[in-house]
Amino acid sequence: MTAPDAHDPRDPRDAHDMPPANKDDAEDRVARAAKSAANREARGRAEPEPSLASRLGQIGILGWTIVVPTLLGLLIGRWLDRFFATRVFFSAPLLMIGAAAGLWSAWKWMHRQQGNHHD
Numbered sequence: 001m002t003a004p005d006a007h008d009p010r011d012p013r014d015a016h017d018m019p020p021a022n023k024d025d026a027e028d029r030v031a032r033a034a035k036s037a038a039n040r041e042a043r044g045r046a047e048p049e050p051s052l053a054s055r056l057g058q059i060g061i062l063g064w065t066i067v068v069p070t071l072l073g074l075l076i077g078r079w080l081d082r083f084f085a086t087r088v089f090f091s092a093p094l095l096m097i098g099a100a101a102g103l104w105s106a107w108k109w110m111h112r113q114q115g116n117h118h119d
Contacts, residue, residue, distance in 0.1 A: 058113065065109055066102035073098020 050058075077091035084090070 062106050062109070065106045066099070069102035069105065070095065070098040073101070 073094040073096070074091060077088075077094035080086075080090035080094070081088060
């Protein structure tokens with residue numbers, strides 16, 4: 001019986017720590033790494049990074065996507081508070097609901113954009 005911390009060369013969990021069994025394994029690893037690097041480079045050429053103007057436009061869209069529902073919630077809440085003569089009974093919750101709706105909408109928009117960029 002071996003000690004629990006003894007190294008067993010047949011243990012698959014330690015395969016990544018060991019040198020390749022033979023020269024063919026090392027060449028296969030190098031070939032896979034080279035192919036992967038070439039694929040990444042080809043994808044980079046096919047899909048260049050968006051321009052600065054495009055990035056700024058995206059930031060603007062995200063800002064308005066969050067701000068507009070927040071302000072609408074506040075506007076409706078203030079109107080309801082004045083109509084029912086309450087202080088912030090409607091304004092505060094509708095402000096938070098508007099902000100949550102805006103953040104959710106921005107989240108969905110970002111994921112749609114990310115999916116379009118990577119597909």
